Amino acid sequence: MGGVLHRIFFRDLALVALAFVLSLAAGILANRIRPDPLPFPYRDRASRMKEEGVKEPAVIDMAAAESAWRAGSAVFIDARESDFFEEGHIPGAVNLSISAIKNTVPAGVFLGRPLIVYCSGGDCEDSGVVARALLKMGCRDVAVFAGGWEEWSAAGISR
Amino acid sequence: MIARILLALILASAGVLKLPDPSGVAEGMAAFRMLPAWAIAPLALGIPVFEMLVGVFLLLKGFSRPAALAATGLSLAFVVLYASAFARGLDVRCSCFGALEIFRVTTAGGLARAVVLLGLSAWVYWRVSRRGA
Numbered sequence: 001m002g003g004v005l006h007r008i009f010f011r012d013l014a015l016v017a018l019a020f021v022l023s024l025a026a027g028i029l030a031n032r033i034r035p036d037p038l039p040f041p042y043r044d045r046a047s048r049m050k051e052e053g054v055k056e057p058a059v060i061d062m063a064a065a066e067s068a069w070r071a072g073s074a075v076f077i078d079a080r081e082s083d084f085f086e087e088g089h090i091p092g093a094v095n096l097s098i099s100a101i102k103n104t105v106p107a108g109v110f111l112g113r114p115l116i117v118y119c120s121g122g123d124c125e126d127s128g129v130v131a132r133a134l135l136k137m138g139c140r141d142v143a144v145f146a147g148g149w150e151e152w153s154a155a156g157i158s159r
Numbered sequence: 160m161i162a163r164i165l166l167a168l169i170l171a172s173a174g175v176l177k178l179p180d181p182s183g184v185a186e187g188m189a190a191f192r193m194l195p196a197w198a199i200a201p202l203a204l205g206i207p208v209f210e211m212l213v214g215v216f217l218l219l220k221g222f223s224r225p226a227a228l229a230a231t232g233l234s235l236a237f238v239v240l241y242a243s244a245f246a247r248g249l250d251v252r253c254s255c256f257g258a259l260e261i262f263r264v265t266t267a268g269g270l271a272r273a274v275v276l277l278g279l280s281a282w283v284y285w286r287v288s289r290r291g292a
Contacts, residue, residue, distance in 0.1 A: 012225040019212055019229065020205070027204030031181065038181045042199035044189050080250060083265060098186075120250060 057131035058143040065145040074114040079130040114141040121148030171214025177207035190251045191240045227284035234277035241270035
């Protein structure tokens, strides 16, 4: 009985593996006729922008971010998704996540103003992607605050 | 029967909705920071097709058992990916249902959804295995 069940299970597993391989093959073949095929190997947006020669944003630390915030000399852009933004953000920051910037170009109000982009902190990459996208759109003075929300909220800064 | 139809609908719709946006799917997969770069494009292109196949085969007599096994394996993979992302504090918004914003939930929400899907898939697999479908 156990042997039969094992045989059935492994036969099912073989069918699943075959269907999976055929699905991959079908997906890859269909990609060849797409007008905008997915590149092989996959490169994230940050890498593609680097390849396209998009300027690298400057990286600033907590002291520089705080000083710009106190002076009101830059617009802070929060690159996290909206519900994280709503839970807490740097006072005065504007929410512009990767998914938002993919669909809509921000209004021209950002052009010509120094921008400081941040995300969660640590090794989050969204701030870099959004900063490069803004540079590509014509914003000239864009910096990434690497410490992000994690460092800012831990510092307990208030005016 | 109802659980099997529900699972089939979830998987087939997830596959259909992802098909037009492979770069969104690839970005979502890359956000987990677990998969090697060479695997992301083939998986982003193949998984929607696989989900559609599994959804259709779940409804076909004689194929529902292997299809339920596939659904269980797929859901288990989602649970592992989300649990790992959650443990590392990553903000992952997978395009599990294509560009539909309503389904772009937080990492914790995605993990909960994957666990429910795993439970549903395992339940369907157990049921159809017992029946010998």
